[in-house]
Amino acid sequence: MKRRQFNQHLALSLSALLSGMLLPVGQLQAKNYLTIAQAKKVLWPEEKFTPVAINLTAAQMKSIRNRTRTRVLNPTPQIWRTSQGGWFIVDQVIGKHENIDIAYALHTNGEVKGLEILTYRESYGYEVANPKWRAQFHGKSVDQLLKLDQQIKNISGATLSCRHITDGINRLTQIWSEVLRHL
Amino acid sequence: MNSISRCQPLLGTYVEITLKADLSEDNLLKLSTAAFNEIERVHNLMSFHDPDSELSRINRLAYQQTVSISADMQTIFAKALDLSNQSAGLFDISIASHLVQLGILPDHHIRVAPSVSWRNIKLEAKTIRFDKPLICDLGGIAKGYAVDQVFKLFAEQLATAGFQLTVNAGGDLRLSHWQNVTIAIRNPANASTATTLVMQAPAVATSANYFLDTASDMVDPASGELITSKLSYSVFAADCMLADALTKLAFLNNNRPTCSSAGQPALSSVLKPARAPDATLVSALGGQAFCIDANNIISCL
Numbered sequence: 001m002k003r004r005q006f007n008q009h010l011a012l013s014l015s016a017l018l019s020g021m022l023l024p025v026g027q028l029q030a031k032n033y034l035t036i037a038q039a040k041k042v043l044w045p046e047e048k049f050t051p052v053a054i055n056l057t058a059a060q061m062k063s064i065r066n067r068t069r070t071r072v073l074n075p076t077p078q079i080w081r082t083s084q085g086g087w088f089i090v091d092q093v094i095g096k097h098e099n100i101d102i103a104y105a106l107h108t109n110g111e112v113k114g115l116e117i118l119t120y121r122e123s124y125g126y127e128v129a130n131p132k133w134r135a136q137f138h139g140k141s142v143d144q145l146l147k148l149d150q151q152i153k154n155i156s157g158a159t160l161s162c163r164h165i166t167d168g169i170n171r172l173t174q175i176w177s178e179v180l181r182h183l
Numbered sequence: 184m185n186s187i188s189r190c191q192p193l194l195g196t197y198v199e200i201t202l203k204a205d206l207s208e209d210n211l212l213k214l215s216t217a218a219f220n221e222i223e224r225v226h227n228l229m230s231f232h233d234p235d236s237e238l239s240r241i242n243r244l245a246y247q248q249t250v251s252i253s254a255d256m257q258t259i260f261a262k263a264l265d266l267s268n269q270s271a272g273l274f275d276i277s278i279a280s281h282l283v284q285l286g287i288l289p290d291h292h293i294r295v296a297p298s299v300s301w302r303n304i305k306l307e308a309k310t311i312r313f314d315k316p317l318i319c320d321l322g323g324i325a326k327g328y329a330v331d332q333v334f335k336l337f338a339e340q341l342a343t344a345g346f347q348l349t350v351n352a353g354g355d356l357r358l359s360h361w362q363n364v365t366i367a368i369r370n371p372a373n374a375s376t377a378t379t380l381v382m383q384a385p386a387v388a389t390s391a392n393y394f395l396d397t398a399s400d401m402v403d404p405a406s407g408e409l410i411t412s413k414l415s416y417s418v419f420a421a422d423c424m425l426a427d428a429l430t431k432l433a434f435l436n437n438n439r440p441t442c443s444s445a446g447q448p449a450l451s452s453v454l455k456p457a458r459a460p461d462a463t464l465v466s467a468l469g470g471q472a473f474c475i476d477a478n479n480i481i482s483c484l
Contacts, residue, residue, distance in 0.1 A: 033190045042212055118188040158391040159353035162192035172251035
């Protein structure tokens with residue numbers, strides 16, 4: 001490396017180094033993306049929505065768990081029916097490192113039309129398996145959980161797999177198959 | 184100014200797009216949908232997992248016949264082969280069969296010759312052919328390419344003042360307004376904590392093993408062995424495809440006992456200046472590499 005190039009390199013690196021303060025990303029780094037209203041607009045433009053209250057029975061929850069090999073966390077998922085007969089469902093998916101709220105759009109025939117991640121929370125270790133820890137998020141804004149410096153919005157790191165999303169899709173299509181299609 | 188931030192599962196990870204502009208919320212939602220459609224298009228071309236992707240078609244057919252390829256594939260293969268050439272084969276997309284054997288990539292039952300390398304990939308204008316049976320994986324470069332494509336899609340808007348774009352594909356990150364922006368880089372020993380760096384270029388990517396179920400997903404092309412480093416490597420570059428690819432070079436080059444003259448990079452609180460050949464490789468190719476250890480100590484490679 002030429003001397004001048006090296007000096008430039010060093011100067012840049014020093015400025016980067018000096019900024020290297022320690023930062024807790026989490027226990028919880030949390031991000032809000034679209035609101036439910038925005039997600040409705042993206043997934044079902046021009047449609048009207050009617051809320052549908054369902055309460056999964058223990059037998060239904062067991063059946064869904066057995067068929068999809070995913071735990072049913074919430075017996076009362078938030079569900080809307082669109083004016084054309086499609087579905088809009090908000091549910092939670094828990095991965096090894098993440099806990100996310102997802103809005104799904106299902107066609108009348110149960111086929112997935114699309115999905116939108118509404119909230120992403122980092123989660124590590126035992127907290128995820130603890131129902132009390134999970135319950136604290138239900139219906140709450142995540143803003144107060146954000147511990148990361150407000151100025152720092154972007155994180156680079158190793159790639160986190162999104163394969164747990166599939167669990168959520170499988171569970172939702174099974175809920176459609178067992179409950180929604182009969183409504 | 185309105186802003187919108189959305190997240191979709193694509194490219195095997197969580198892709199986050201943030202748009203900020205003097206536009207209505209509806210327009211921002213439409214633009215963000217166009218951006219995700221572009222990423223999904225790249226995903227569908229370059230997925231190793233999907234047997235119907237263009238990459239899978241190339242992997243199945245390119246040994247038997249000359250295969251016509253899309254402009255996207257032309258660009259990404261040209262860049263990959265260029266990096267292979269300049270790194271003496273340290274960056275090599277033909278390592279896919281090792282990843283299949285290790286169970287990291289799915290097995291599509293394509294026959295592969297025992298000793299293959301990037302040199303067996305013959306790229307011509309608009310066509311590709313393999314002169315030995317081999318398979319390629321674009322996992323080390325395609326995410327960065329997809330991020331760059333969103334910037335290309337919005338080239339016109341980005342030329343106007345006030346239009347701000349951020350794309351983060353599982354840690355492969357590019358910002359339109361990157362000057363003086365501080366980002367967090369996860370600690371490789373405790374990924375829920377981070378250290379900070381100031382952006383040195385529009386794009387940055389990071390390679391490390393902490394989110395994997397397996398010990399590693401990085402293979403040394405020479406030995407076919409997994410590299411299980413506990414360190415994290417980040418590279419800043421002018422575009423995200425380059426940053427993405429160069430993190431693999433920084434990672435491999437500094438964890439390869441036969442290649443690094445001084446062995447493992449010496450990590451200390453004192454800045455270690457560049458050492459040949461480790462540092463010059465990444466910087467000669469247009470990147471600036473940093474290594475972060477378990478104590479959040481940053482060394483510049």
